[in-house]
Amino acid sequence: MRRPLSTGPFATTVGNRDESTVVTFQHVTKIYQKKNVGLEDVSIHIEPGEFVSVVGQSGSGKTTLAKLIIAEERVDKGRIIIGGWDITHIKHHEVPTLRRQIGVVFQDFKLLPKKSLFENVAFALEVAGQSTRSIRTVVPQLLKIVGLEQKIDRYPDQVSGGEQQRVVIARALAHRPKLLVADEPTGNLDTINAQEIISLLKKINEFGTTVVLVTHNREIVNMLRKRVITLDHGHVIADQRSGKYLL
Amino acid sequence: MVTLGRMIVFGVQTFWRNIWLSLVTVLIVTLNLFLMSVVLGLNVVGQQTLTAVKERVNLSVYFTATTSEDRVETVRQELLARPEVESVDLISRAERLELLRRSQGQSNLINAAIEALGENPLGAGLIVTAKTLDGYNAIARFLQSDRYETIIEDTGREFETNQTVINRLTLIVGRIQGASLWLTLLFGLIAVLMVFNAIRVTIYAHREEIGIMKLVGASDAFVRGPFVVTSLLYGLLASLFTTIIFVPILTITNPFFSQFFAGYDVNILGYVQQHLWQILGLEVVVGCGLSVLSSLFAIGRYLRV
Numbered sequence: 001m002r003r004p005l006s007t008g009p010f011a012t013t014v015g016n017r018d019e020s021t022v023v024t025f026q027h028v029t030k031i032y033q034k035k036n037v038g039l040e041d042v043s044i045h046i047e048p049g050e051f052v053s054v055v056g057q058s059g060s061g062k063t064t065l066a067k068l069i070i071a072e073e074r075v076d077k078g079r080i081i082i083g084g085w086d087i088t089h090i091k092h093h094e095v096p097t098l099r100r101q102i103g104v105v106f107q108d109f110k111l112l113p114k115k116s117l118f119e120n121v122a123f124a125l126e127v128a129g130q131s132t133r134s135i136r137t138v139v140p141q142l143l144k145i146v147g148l149e150q151k152i153d154r155y156p157d158q159v160s161g162g163e164q165q166r167v168v169i170a171r172a173l174a175h176r177p178k179l180l181v182a183d184e185p186t187g188n189l190d191t192i193n194a195q196e197i198i199s200l201l202k203k204i205n206e207f208g209t210t211v212v213l214v215t216h217n218r219e220i221v222n223m224l225r226k227r228v229i230t231l232d233h234g235h236v237i238a239d240q241r242s243g244k245y246l247l
Numbered sequence: 248m249v250t251l252g253r254m255i256v257f258g259v260q261t262f263w264r265n266i267w268l269s270l271v272t273v274l275i276v277t278l279n280l281f282l283m284s285v286v287l288g289l290n291v292v293g294q295q296t297l298t299a300v301k302e303r304v305n306l307s308v309y310f311t312a313t314t315s316e317d318r319v320e321t322v323r324q325e326l327l328a329r330p331e332v333e334s335v336d337l338i339s340r341a342e343r344l345e346l347l348r349r350s351q352g353q354s355n356l357i358n359a360a361i362e363a364l365g366e367n368p369l370g371a372g373l374i375v376t377a378k379t380l381d382g383y384n385a386i387a388r389f390l391q392s393d394r395y396e397t398i399i400e401d402t403g404r405e406f407e408t409n410q411t412v413i414n415r416l417t418l419i420v421g422r423i424q425g426a427s428l429w430l431t432l433l434f435g436l437i438a439v440l441m442v443f444n445a446i447r448v449t450i451y452a453h454r455e456e457i458g459i460m461k462l463v464g465a466s467d468a469f470v471r472g473p474f475v476v477t478s479l480l481y482g483l484l485a486s487l488f489t490t491i492i493f494v495p496i497l498t499i500t501n502p503f504f505s506q507f508f509a510g511y512d513v514n515i516l517g518y519v520q521q522h523l524w525q526i527l528g529l530e531v532v533v534g535c536g537l538s539v540l541s542s543l544f545a546i547g548r549y550l551r552v
């Protein structure tokens with residue numbers, strides 16, 4: 001069912017399937033305090049260029065999956081490999097390096113309230129020590145991609161929710177990530193703004209970035225006609241190539 | 248280098264863009280620096296007063312009129328040889344008479360009495376200063392020994408009253424020093440806790456931003472750096488304000504202090520003017536050190552994202 005891909009953007013070794021995938025979960029279990037099951041024995045392989053929707057009821061473990069990818073949480077059992085890098089036991093000081101290679105979009109935007117839109121996008125580059133000159137050219141380009149070149153000096157509370165989420169996407173793209181993880185990016189948006197964000201993600205995917213989209217939205221999933229992973233109580237109960245919203 | 252520059256810029260930005268929070272924090276740090284300075288200042292005043300009072304304490308010995316000058320000089324040398332004695336001043340018979348005359352003013356009674364006697368009825372005196380207050384007991388005991396009984400004028404009683412005064416003074420001095428140590432420690436602790444808490448509140452106000460910074464790939468140091476800069480600004484401004492507040496207050500209160508300590512060698516304004524740079528330096532070190540340490544400590548828990 002899965003064809004081996006050795007030309008992926010993260011690929012390091014030809015022939016080893018795990019290292020040619022962008023995201024590999026091997027029998028991953030995450031148990032929170034008080035025996036709350038986050039994920040249980042989950043195995044997933046996501047290949048370069050894929051657009052994967054992760055769906056499931058509330059509490060089924062979708063956010064847990066996203067957090068494990070960016071090492072915001074650690075696994076209790078199993079292995080996680082991101083772009084050939086085994087991050088199962090990643091050290092605290094290595095986490096920033098990982099996060100600079102993954103774009104992340106959150107439901108609640110997570111913009112820095114006291115920084116302008118420009119500064120918010122620039123921040124992702126500044127933490128990596130990029131030169132001020134390249135930041136000055138790259139950031140306006142990124143904001144232009146998401147259609148916000150006019151509002152570059154505004155602060156997050158001076159633009160709409162949809163615009164804030166587009167800034168977040170611009171920030172997520174700053175490092176030209178091979179992988180973009182979006183956890184309910186449309187959860188706080190109305191239908192029109194949601195559609196815009198999804199088409200933006202599709203465009204990003206068409207340019208080669210692997211997208212993992214966590215969503216509740218049935219219409220979006222059915223419209224995308226891409227791979228759908230369905231979670232339930234921490235287990236993968238379905239993984240369809242061109243899927244529909246099951247539940 | 249680029250990173251350091253960015254941390255400084257971000258630190259100053261954090262200060263300006265949260266100006267009210269910053270001002271409140273600076274105010275709290277200022278108040279506590281002020282409190283600490285007042286307590287320390289009182290300590291200095293107290294020490295100066297005690298030194299001044301101690302210098303005033305001495306023990307006088309008066310000889311009978313028939314004691315020869317040589318004999319007096321011998322006693323003086325014996326006293327000087329004792330380890331607890333700081334100095335011994337001689338008052339000759341003539342000087343004593345002069346002092347007595349002066350103290351009686353225009354009253355002719357004394358003059359008349361002396362003229363009737365035809366000679367100076369007063370013996371010479373020695374004024375003994377001890378190195379420490381405890382020393383007076385030993386000196387008094389030494390002078391009470393039998394071999395001086397015939398040459399020293401009814402000293403017995405005088406030594407005793409002296410001794411109780413000195414004992415009481417020693418006790419008071421000890422208590423004041425003990426109390427001021429505890430007070431200083433107590434107020435110091437209160438001040439440290441209040442500053443720490445104020446900084447903790449500002450960090451708490453930024454906890455979500457800290458989390459976001461980490462999620463976007465900032466290292467711990469890159470998150471900490473700007474907050475260190477902001478805390479340095481709090482400390483610098485607070486120490487500056489404290490010093491600025493202190494000078495007029497001292498100028499206004501100085502006449503009162505001068506009056507209170509009239510005749511004693513206590514001069515607060517002079518002390519502050521003399522040590523202005525040291526005081527400012529101490530304020531800066533304490534203010535900045537406290538704020539920076541507090542912020543480094545308070546930020547730790549929010550970096551675990």
Ligand SMILES: Nc1ncnc2c1ncn2[C@@H]1O[C@H](COP(=O)(O)OP(=O)(O)OP(=O)(O)O)[C@@H](O)[C@H]1O
Nearest residue numbers: 032033036037038057058059060061062063064065
């Ligand atoms: N920090 C935590 N401590 C304890 N339990 C947690 C924690 N985070 C999540 N859980 C639990 O783990 C399970 C999975 O949570 P998760 O956030 O992954 O669900 P989700 O699929 O994202 O839900 P939603 O659609 O509501 O966002 C839930 O039962 C939840 O209660």
Ligand SMILES: [Mg+2]
Nearest residue numbers: 062063064183
């Ligand atoms: Mg969730």
